[in-house]
Amino acid sequence: MNTKIVKIDENNIDQNMINDAGTVIKQGGLVAFPTETVYGLGANALDKIAVEKIFKAKGRPQDNPLIVHVASLNIEHLVKEIPDIAKEIMNKYWPGPITLIFNKSDLIPSITSAGLDTVGIRMPSNIIAKKLIEASGTPIAAPSANISGRPSPTEVESCIEDLFGKIDYILGGNKSKVGVESTIVDCTCTPLCILRPGVITVEMLREIDPNIYIDKSIMSKPKDDFKPKAPGMKYRHYAPKSPVKIISGDLEKTVAKINEIVQTNMGNKKIGIIATDETKSKYPYGTVVSLGNRNKLEDVASNLFEVLRGFDSIDVDLILSEAFEEKGIGVAIMNRLKKSAGFDIIKV
Template identity: 70%
Template sequence: MKTKVAILNEQSLDKNIILEAAEIIKRGGVVAFPTETVYGLGANALDEEAVKKIFIAKGRPQDNPLIIHVGDFNISPYVKEVPKVAKEIMNKFWPGPITLIFEKSDKVPMITSANLSTIGVRMPDNNIARELILAANTTIAAPSANISGRPSPTDVDSCIEDLSGKIDYILGGENSEVGLESTIVDCTVNPICILRPGAITLEMLKEIDENVYVDPAVLNKPTEDFKPKAPGMKYRHYAPKAPVKIVSGDIEKTIAKINEIVLNYIERGKRVGVIATDETKNSYNSDIVVSLGSRENLYEIGQNLFKVLRSFDTMDVDIILCEAFNEQGVGAAIMNRLKKSAGFDIIEA
């Protein structure tokens, strides 16, 4: 398959390119496109055969549900009911990096929801994404635009690397502003429940519902028979080619522990990569140290996380060691992604 690539300026969109990509969606094709979270891999969410192509292109397990993306607030064709608390969240945070889980209508095929009676719905805060959805005149199912299990793409080059030759069209735009997939909130339960942390944090959501909580499944390694209600809850995700280990504890002890592990691997002739921060990057004995940014700006850390994880695939390392982060605010989302990347392999310093 030949994949067409078109790069757009989000501030002055070429409507002809948008219409060309929308026609592919209408005809049952698959299009990668930018959003503010990560790049998405989109197809008509109401077309079973088109949705199958997403799973095939990604190599994605079919029990991993998809999120559908909308271009406006009219979600009534796709869901049975919009609870009051969901309306409040939509009014405050849409368009934006938050997905809400509803009981789905019969219009949404079971393949899209991975045979669940619920579906996640999001309105992206990206001009290209919303214009594509509106031009296609349908809701678009779109997981991240990468091979399943790899770090999600936050730039068009990563989409091309993973999916060129596997899909019909790649729409390029700016790098993703958030860099982490959307927060997912289950609005079918009372109180509402966070199924995936993201840039819209627990603390922000408490301003709407003080009883909101994080599903325990987010915090622990899932069992084999676990049935995910939202994307990313079950399988190992965000993984570069080399295994990742997280080192957790007081920062000085973390640095000492990482240096101890680095020395041990180097003595065995292994190449070690270290994921550090601006404050610690000069503290390590490894020749391969990459900073995520400043610990004083966790949004910057989140924005850079997937790009940094991907960067190690070109560095020929045998193992990647990463500092842990405080799991407050957006730090909860960062650690959620890191734990998935590491397969919950955490070393206490």
């Protein structure tokens, strides 16, 4: 397949390029495009044949539901009902990095929702994403624009690396600001339940619903027969080619344990280390990359996927990562890290 690549200045939008990509969506094609969270791979959410192409291009399991992206708060035709508390969240956080799960209407094909009676919907704040949805004239189903299982792309170059020749169009913009996928909230239950943590945290959402909670299953390894209600709940995600192991505990002990593992394996393994600004100088051996300052977890989240992907280009045999406190945005960071490691964690 001949993949067309265009790059847009988000401060000076070329509407002709947007319209061109919108036409591809209208005609049943696939378009990779930027959002504020990660880059998405989009198709007409109401066209089951187009949606099927997403699963094929990504190699994505068909029991892994897709998120429907919209450009308006008017979603009544896509869902059976919108609970009042969901309207509060929409009014406060849409457009933005949060997905809400509703009971779907018959307009949503079964393949889009992976056979579930529910569907996740979000309204991205990225200007290119918004204009693309408007130009296509339809809601856009879009998982991350990468090969299934790999770290999600936050830069257009990663989309090209994974999907060139497999999709119709790659629409490039700036680096994604958030860097991890949207928070997912199940609005079909009482109290509301978080099915995927993100930068809109449980603490923030408790200002609207004091009883909202995080599904315990998302921070542990799921069973084989688990049926995911939201993307990212079941399968190994965000994984570079080399195995990842997380070292969790007191930071001083973490550094000591990582150095011990590196020195034990120095003769036969090339080891990558995911560190932070506070610790990177404490590792005399190994290939060390910092995610950023531990006091600025927004930056850590923004850098996480590209750091994971970056290790693929230097052929390390093993990646050792420091852990983060599971509080606030740290919950989202650790959710992604645990999945990238297949829940391989050493506690110190």
